[in-house]
Amino acid sequence: MLLEAASAVDAGVSGRPSAVLARRVRTVVADAVEEVQRRCARALGPGPLTTDEAFARRVADLGLYVRQHHAERDEASLGRDLLAAGERPW
Secondary structure, eight states, X not given: OHHHHHHHHHTTOOSHHHHHHHHHHHHHHHHHHHHHHHHHHHHHTTXXXXXXXXXXXXXXXXXXXXXXXXXXXXXXXXXXXXXXXXXXXX
């Protein structure tokens, strides 16, 4: 997704298509981050969050950053825009 987005930017994408692309990238990245966090929490257990302050702060900061993606609301908006543009990526 990042490679596709970079290629589109290099090709000069702008306007509404660039906004749709940005939302698609944010959705993919947010999903990937949440999956990695989930797997790390299961693999590492609570130890690093309770004994390593720097690690705990980074995890908290990342979670806060990813929450800027408004999940279902952003995905619904993206779906509407894709349908309006005649795209059906599924």
